[in-house]
Amino acid sequence: MKKLIICLFSLVFMASCVDDLEEYNVDQKRATAVPAVTLFTGATKNLTDVLTTPNVNTNNYRFYVQHWTSTQYLDEPRYNMTSRTIPQSMWTVLYRDVLNDLVEAKRIVTEDATLAEGVKKNQLAQIEIMEVYTWSVLVNTFGDIPYTEALNPQNALPKYDDAKTVYADILNRLEAAVGQLDPKTTGFTASGDILYSGNMERWLKFGNSLKLKLGMVVADVDNAKAKALAESAVAGGVISSNAENAAFEYLSSPPNNNPISSNVKGPLSTREDYVAANTLVDAMNQRNDPRREFYFSQVNGTYAGGKYGFPNTFTSFSTVSAKVANPTFEAVLLDYAEVEFLLAEAVERGYNVGGTAMDHYNKAVKASITYWGGTEAQATAYLLQPSVNYLTAPGDWRQKIGTQEWIALYNRGYDAWVTWRRLDAPTLLPPVEGLTVPTRLIYPVNEQTLNPSNNAAAASAIGGDASSTKLFWDVK
Numbered sequence: 001m002k003k004l005i006i007c008l009f010s011l012v013f014m015a016s017c018v019d020d021l022e023e024y025n026v027d028q029k030r031a032t033a034v035p036a037v038t039l040f041t042g043a044t045k046n047l048t049d050v051l052t053t054p055n056v057n058t059n060n061y062r063f064y065v066q067h068w069t070s071t072q073y074l075d076e077p078r079y080n081m082t083s084r085t086i087p088q089s090m091w092t093v094l095y096r097d098v099l100n101d102l103v104e105a106k107r108i109v110t111e112d113a114t115l116a117e118g119v120k121k122n123q124l125a126q127i128e129i130m131e132v133y134t135w136s137v138l139v140n141t142f143g144d145i146p147y148t149e150a151l152n153p154q155n156a157l158p159k160y161d162d163a164k165t166v167y168a169d170i171l172n173r174l175e176a177a178v179g180q181l182d183p184k185t186t187g188f189t190a191s192g193d194i195l196y197s198g199n200m201e202r203w204l205k206f207g208n209s210l211k212l213k214l215g216m217v218v219a220d221v222d223n224a225k226a227k228a229l230a231e232s233a234v235a236g237g238v239i240s241s242n243a244e245n246a247a248f249e250y251l252s253s254p255p256n257n258n259p260i261s262s263n264v265k266g267p268l269s270t271r272e273d274y275v276a277a278n279t280l281v282d283a284m285n286q287r288n289d290p291r292r293e294f295y296f297s298q299v300n301g302t303y304a305g306g307k308y309g310f311p312n313t314f315t316s317f318s319t320v321s322a323k324v325a326n327p328t329f330e331a332v333l334l335d336y337a338e339v340e341f342l343l344a345e346a347v348e349r350g351y352n353v354g355g356t357a358m359d360h361y362n363k364a365v366k367a368s369i370t371y372w373g374g375t376e377a378q379a380t381a382y383l384l385q386p387s388v389n390y391l392t393a394p395g396d397w398r399q400k401i402g403t404q405e406w407i408a409l410y411n412r413g414y415d416a417w418v419t420w421r422r423l424d425a426p427t428l429l430p431p432v433e434g435l436t437v438p439t440r441l442i443y444p445v446n447e448q449t450l451n452p453s454n455n456a457a458a459a460s461a462i463g464g465d466a467s468s469t470k471l472f473w474d475v476k
Contacts, residue, residue, distance in 0.1 A: 036112070036123070037192035039105035044130055044194055045256075046097040048248045048331040050090065051137070051414050053259035054274065058089040061413030064438050065406065065420055066279035066428055068320075069308045071272060077309045079435055079467055081442050087142075088444035094138050095150065102131045103151050121180050122187030122200060128177035129207050132170045133333065136214055139163050139170075140418055141441050143471050144458040157451050160458035164221075164472045171214060171229065178207035178236065194248050195333070206246045208233040209339050216342050217422060218473050219349060230346045234353045238339050242371045245335040250328050257327035260411075265314075266325035272314035279428065281305030281318060284407065287387050290369055290378040294323050295410050309431020323373070324411060332412060337371065340364035341405040345423075348397040358390040361401060368408035399425040421474050438467040439474055 053059050054068070056076045062068040063077045070076060075083045106127045109120055138145050147166045149158035181187075183201040190197040196206070215229030239245065250258040254268070261268045276296045281303050284292050292303045296318035306312030323329060344360035346353045365388070366379040386392040393400045402425025409416035420428065421439055428437050443465050447455045459465035 036105040036108040037188050039101040039108070040127060040188055041192045041194055043098045043101035043105070045248065046093060047130065047134055048333060049259050050093040051333070052331040054263050055259070057084050057086060058093070059413065060086060061417045065413055065416040066277045066308050067410055067413065067416065068274050069277040069306050069312060071275060071306070071312050071314045073273065074309065074311070078431055079438050081467060085445070087441045088446055090141065090441065091444045094134055098134045099131060099151055102127050102134070118182055118185035119187065122182060122185055125177040125180040126187050126203060128173060129203070129210065132174045132177065133210060135166065135170045137414065139166050140217065140471065142443060143440055143462040143469070157454060159454050162461065167218065171225070174207070174211055174214065178204065178211060181207060195246050202244050205237050205239050205244055206334060208236040209238045209334050212238055212339065212342050213334060216345060217418065220422070220475050221473050223349065227349070227351045230351045230353055234343070239334065239336050242336050242367055246333040247330045247335070249330040252327045258329045258331070260320065260329070261325050261327040264320050264325050266322070268327055275306040275312050275314060275317040275319050277308045278305030279308050280407070280410070283403070283426070287382065287385060289407065290374040290382060291372045294321055294372040294374070296321055335371065337364045337367040337408045338405070338415065340367060341401055341408070344401050345397070357397060361390050361404070364408065365404055395425065398423045402426060424476050436468040439470050440467060442467055
């Protein structure tokens with residue numbers, strides 16, 4: 001009886017502390033509302049993480065462009081995409097962990113009646129720019145993708161949209177977002193903006209530079225569109241120094257460390273899975289490239305690359321440098337060197353972007369060398385070499401620009417892969433006969449099993465769900 005009285009007293013006492021019994025069902029440890037800025041920050045970090053990590057379960061772009069190779073596991077450098085869930089991992093992060101958060105952040109900002117109109121417009125533009133960036137990665141990786149019916153929890157079986165149509169739409173969205181930015185007004189402030197710490201002038205340059213970058217992707221199939229976007233981007237102002245790079249500086253400890261540091265031998269890992277690929281190291285050795293010391297470690301005083309796609313002894317070859325393996329080393333989404341390479345290409349295509357192709361090419365190479373830690377003098381000497389000088393380097397403009405951009409995009413495997421597919425330079429050969437260097441990722445197995453009809457229609461529309469299938473813009 002005493003226990004019953006105590007229980008009844010407890011219930012009465014607890015009831016007196018709440019307005020209704022529904023409050024008993026509230027989980028006090030579960031957040032009921034997440035601020036838009038938190039979602040925006042998280043999405044941006046997740047995007048940089050997935051494009052930066054070398055984890056073989058998620059991101060193998062460094063293999064595809066032969067910047068790195070493996071020591072013992074050969075499935076990935078030989079382009080096997082089914083022994084691990086590589087496509088699924090990339091797909092899931094981009095849809096679930098990036099786009100979902102950006103869409104929700106957009107909803108919250110839109111419905112926030114307390115925000116000043118100018119601030120709201122800037123925040124929505126920032127979200128839209130990052131959303132366009134993410135959509136571009138998906139479409140340039142897989143081809144046709146769920147787009148108009150994606151991210152709808154009420155539709156578990158979204159249709160796939162034509163890649164060319166998706167790309168045209170995100171280009172239009174990007175133009176609108178850039179046009180909406182007002183550098184005189186704030187957007188997401190320093191604590192939530194991990195790229196530019198609230199500097200809206202730099203966001204405007206980033207948006208214009210992304211417009212240039214994505215426009216050039218379709219230059220071989222829609223020259224007029226690429227020309228218009230490139231000229232508009234330059235007129236609006238693009239990234240013009242390394243200080244304006246779109247980069248995220250990591251912290252020293254997990255989970256906010258540079259993801260490379262968790263996957264290579266260094267302060268956070270003892271793994272010995274990767275060495276530098278001979279394809280890249282040989283090309284840099286031939287040119288006496290001053291960036292080698294910042295890219296790679298030395299072996300007996302030299303830089304030596306392991307044979308791409310074959311077993312390699314870790315201690316016999318160069319691996320990533322201490323700089324790249326540093327937990328705080330930054331991730332880059334878009335930089336000054338890439339912008340200058342794109343402008344050199346634009347001049348060669350006849351676009352009105354100012355300067356000469358050689359001038360922009362030289363600026364790109366110098367920007368890359370000085371970003372990594374080299375000197376202006378080293379950059380000047382490097383450019384004087386016949387194999388590097390724009391007037392004497394072998395091949396046409398695609399080969400000259402493509403080769404140097406491939407070198408400069410070290411540690412940015414995805415961007416190097418897109419550039420290689422666009423310009424077909426340098427020549428990259430598969431490790432063994434019968435293989436083809438991937439030109440896309442295959443669709444995730446989950447899509448094949450859970451959304452089979454729409455997935456099958458998409459595979460048929462692009463010419464087959466194979467890693468050798470070329471996307472709509474890859475026509476050379």
